[in-house]
Amino acid sequence: xxxxxxxxxxxxxxxxxxxxxxxxxxxxxxxxxxxxxxxxxxxxxxxxxxxxxxxxxxxxxxxxxxxxxxxxxxxxxxxxxxxxxxxxxxxxxxxxxxxxxxxxxxxxxxxxxxxxxxxxxxxxxxxxxxxxxxxxxxxxxxxxx
Numbered sequence: 170x171x172x173x174x175x176x177x178x179x180x181x182x183x184x185x186x187x188x189x190x191x192x193x194x195x196x197x198x199x200x201x202x203x204x205x206x207x208x209x210x211x212x213x214x215x216x217x218x219x220x221x222x223x224x225x226x227x228x229x230x231x232x233x234x235x236x237x238x239x240x241x242x243x244x245x246x247x248x249x250x251x252x253x254x255x256x257x258x259x260x261x262x263x264x265x266x267x268x269x270x271x272x273x274x275x276x277x278x279x280x281x282x283x284x285x286x287x288x289x290x291x292x293x294x295x296x297x298x299x300x301x302x303x304x305x306x307x308x309x310x311x312x313x314x
Contacts, residue, residue, distance in 0.1 A: 205300035
């Protein structure tokens with residue numbers, strides 16, 4: 170495992186703009202060797218599971234495939250990404266709710282909120298920042314150390 174005695178130096182403007190490929194690869198390598206990537210993955214996995222998001226996602230995908238609304242992985246990905254951006258407020262409905270459609274009281278596709286929970290986003294940002302600070306030296310222009 171590589172020792173990170175020389176952190177990668179970044180200015181705040183470099184950190185907030187498109188990072189050159191070689192620098193991005195250096196950051197990835199540093200995060201991998203320091204154990205940062207597994208820490209980030211573990212935190213996000215825990216938060217998403219604790220909120221029930223992964224269970225909701227699995228159920229939604231299963232439902233899309235079982236009902237035939239989606240038949241390919243590409244279609245599933247497109248629907249999931251669309252629902253995640255909409256936050257469960259699907260545009261498919263005509264707004265009519267005068268009864269139950271489908272079998273066993275379920276609509277063809279139950280409305281589900283696939284937005285990433287705020288707590289998972291907050292914790293994800295916190296752990297990414299913490300892990301980046303271990304391998305990068307980010308300096309803010311105009312700020313003295």
